[in-house]
Amino acid sequence: MIQAHPVSFGNPALGVYHGTVYTSESPDESHETINMVAMIHVPPEQVPEGVLNVTRAHRPWMRRVRIVTSQDDDERTYLVLLELSSQEAVQSMVQELHHTPYTCLDESQVCRVYPVVSVQGHEGVSLVSPFFAPGRSDDYHCAVCLEHMDETTDIFTTVCNHSFHIDCLIQWQDSPCPVCRYDHAGLKEALSQCHQCGTTDHNYVCLICGIVACGGIPSNDTSASACHLPTQEPTPRATSHAQQHYDETLHAYALDTITQHVWDFAGQGYVHRLLQNKEDGKLVEISDPNNTSSQERSSHPTALSDAQEGEMVHRKLEGYASQYYTLLKSQLEQQRIFYQGRLEELRHEFRPPPQAHDVILALKQERQQLAQRLQSVQARYQKVHDTVQFLRNMNESLEANQKALQHEMQQARREQMEVRQKLESVLPPLQEQVTRLMLQLERECGSAS
Numbered sequence: 001m002i003q004a005h006p007v008s009f010g011n012p013a014l015g016v017y018h019g020t021v022y023t024s025e026s027p028d029e030s031h032e033t034i035n036m037v038a039m040i041h042v043p044p045e046q047v048p049e050g051v052l053n054v055t056r057a058h059r060p061w062m063r064r065v066r067i068v069t070s071q072d073d074d075e076r077t078y079l080v081l082l083e084l085s086s087q088e089a090v091q092s093m094v095q096e097l098h099h100t101p102y103t104c105l106d107e108s109q110v111c112r113v114y115p116v117v118s119v120q121g122h123e124g125v126s127l128v129s130p131f132f133a134p135g136r137s138d139d140y141h142c143a144v145c146l147e148h149m150d151e152t153t154d155i156f157t158t159v160c161n162h163s164f165h166i167d168c169l170i171q172w173q174d175s176p177c178p179v180c181r182y183d184h185a186g187l188k189e190a191l192s193q194c195h196q197c198g199t200t201d202h203n204y205v206c207l208i209c210g211i212v213a214c215g216g217i218p219s220n221d222t223s224a225s226a227c228h229l230p231t232q233e234p235t236p237r238a239t240s241h242a243q244q245h246y247d248e249t250l251h252a253y254a255l256d257t258i259t260q261h262v263w264d265f266a267g268q269g270y271v272h273r274l275l276q277n278k279e280d281g282k283l284v285e286i287s288d289p290n291n292t293s294s295q296e297r298s299s300h301p302t303a304l305s306d307a308q309e310g311e312m313v314h315r316k317l318e319g320y321a322s323q324y325y326t327l328l329k330s331q332l333e334q335q336r337i338f339y340q341g342r343l344e345e346l347r348h349e350f351r352p353p354p355q356a357h358d359v360i361l362a363l364k365q366e367r368q369q370l371a372q373r374l375q376s377v378q379a380r381y382q383k384v385h386d387t388v389q390f391l392r393n394m395n396e397s398l399e400a401n402q403k404a405l406q407h408e409m410q411q412a413r414r415e416q417m418e419v420r421q422k423l424e425s426v427l428p429p430l431q432e433q434v435t436r437l438m439l440q441l442e443r444e445c446g447s448a449s
Helices: 049-054 057-063 089-095 166-172 189-192 239-247 307-349 354-400 404-449
Strands: 002-008 016-022 035-042 063-071 076-085 100-101 104-112 112-122 155-157 163-165 203-206 212-214 253-256 262-264 273-276 285-286
Touching: 002 155, 002 203, 016 035, 035 089, 049 063, 049 100, 049 166, 057 063, 057 166, 063 285, 076 089, 089 112, 155 166, 155 354, 163 166, 203 239, 212 239, 354 404
Parallel strands: 063 155, 100 104
Antiparallel strands: 002 016, 002 063, 016 112, 035 076, 035 112, 063 076, 155 163, 203 212, 203 253, 253 262, 273 285
């Protein structure tokens, strides 16, 4: 029995495309199949790391891996297309992986692998091609290893239409896309729930306090999902929780989680650009340079003209070229230094033997240099020798005068002792005489008065 699985792929913020995958899900019936298997109803938390781990044993036969969103279930699940090298590899993978748990920690989630009969993309879109824009495969490089990719390499394509080497994505081990950070596991949506009603559709994040609030737009609103490419986003409604948050806090700027555009609740329009003031950290709005006649904001995001978009792309390319030139210049400079050092080593290693005349000249020059150094050392030696001789003579003279000086010091000490004894013997009678004279003067002064 052939089962049809409607699928979709593409980043919702850029564009969503649709297709159908036909699988043979009855083992008793034989159908003509292609070298491709489909892993259906894959849980979001198993994409892409769980899928790559469970198919690791079949990696040598894997040529293409394509992840698309399954439209069969109410909850979001994925369908993984794996192109193999032969029908034997297809049968081997179906037999070994069908009803095999993704991980031993949770055996309730098992693989459901079936052979693919055919794949069909709607509106002329290729569902199997690893490159979203056919004919430009020469310009594709893996965002992980930066190596070139073409139709002969093993390629892994995510839901958001970004392609990588299979081995590079195995080493990446992260759920978001390495290019656009599209979240396959749905972790970002789980974090972007309205703080009041818990919805994950059309939420807005306040740029002032970070609160997430819904825009009051139901998920089945035809005005928001009529186009595959969202060029006109629905605006927050007056009864939405985001509007209530603005009425309570007057936080005017909020970021749309789907389109990444900033809505101004005070001006009821989209903001052209916001910058953060370095002095006080406040958000400053930059007006639209194309809107010179009116100060009102547009209810739709500002769209660039073809000339402006071309100029913007040209500036980006100039920036990339400048960065590439700087990187190339630094790498060439390092290579120049390396090869110059290597060249000097080779010259030193393979230098020809010197001639006898050159050796004699080099030895004469070395002899002259040594003679000059010898004269300088001899002059310094003579100066040091004279200084030592002077200090030796001074030491001998001091030692010769030491006995005479000691005798003089002893004589001076004896004389000091004799003078002190004389003072001690003469001083008391003199003091007594002075005392008597003072008493006599006092009596005479008293009698005279």
